[in-house]
Amino acid sequence: MNRALSISFLILFIIAIQTNSIVKQNKGDNLSENLTVDSLLNQADEIFQKRDYKTALEHYMKTAKQAQKEFNLSVESEALAQVARVNLILGNKDDGRVYLEKAAGRVSESDPYGWSRYLGVKGRFEWQDDNLKESKLTFENMYNYCVVNSLWGRAVDAAHMVAIVAETAEEQIKWGHIGIEAAEANDQQRWLGPLWNNMAGTYYDIKQYDSTLICYLKARDYHWQFSGEVAKLFADYHVGMTYRLLGEFEEA
Incomplete structure (x- = not known):
């Protein structure tokens, strides 16, 4: 009799454990649904x-x-x-x-x-x-729309993209500064590394290496604060590369 009771309790115990496990699993599976x-x-x-x-x-x-x-x-x-x-x-x-x-x-x-x-x-x-002209117009509209609606992260993204698709260096630099000013004024510091980096690329393309260095140094500062390891590595590389272009080999 005692043996039979022990077996019964053991079976009930196993069932209880399995039920609890299933409930926990279902809770985990349904977590995202909740x-x-x-x-x-x-x-x-x-x-x-x-x-x-x-x-x-x-x-x-x-x-x-x-x-x-x-x-x-x-x-x-x-x-x-x-x-x-x-x-x-x-x-x-x-x-x-x-x-x-x-x-x-x-x-x-x-x-x-x-x-x-x-x-x-x-x-x-x-x-x-x-379709760069259409793209530029879309991002300009996005920027203005986001400013009106105080969506500052998206406004900075829009300015960043206008600077990328703009045809002239002057426009690229202009929109880079617009993005930087919006980011600095509205707690969007994570954007400052990419924005300064892209502006450095524009100055590099037009061979204004002094300005290139200034921008890459700023980009590096922000990348080291807010970006991942790969971005930090590239930031260091770009600074060293520009120092070499300027003949400042010790700094490089």
């Missing part, structure tokens, strides 16, 4: 910033699907735009264009987050299609 679509989008953005593009793509797709279920057009349009952008980065331009068109069908100009995100991706597709 997040709001805004949180899902933020999570996808964080992965994107780490340049884990394939994983980011999966998260943006999931976010778009969930936002559609909840009739959240703003988040859906942002997620679809980012699906397009990630596909562009991964070399799947045609696939990306399909999602960009889907985003265009969902987004409204009255939605600051959705519209600004859409413009940022639209401009990048135009850039990669070598």
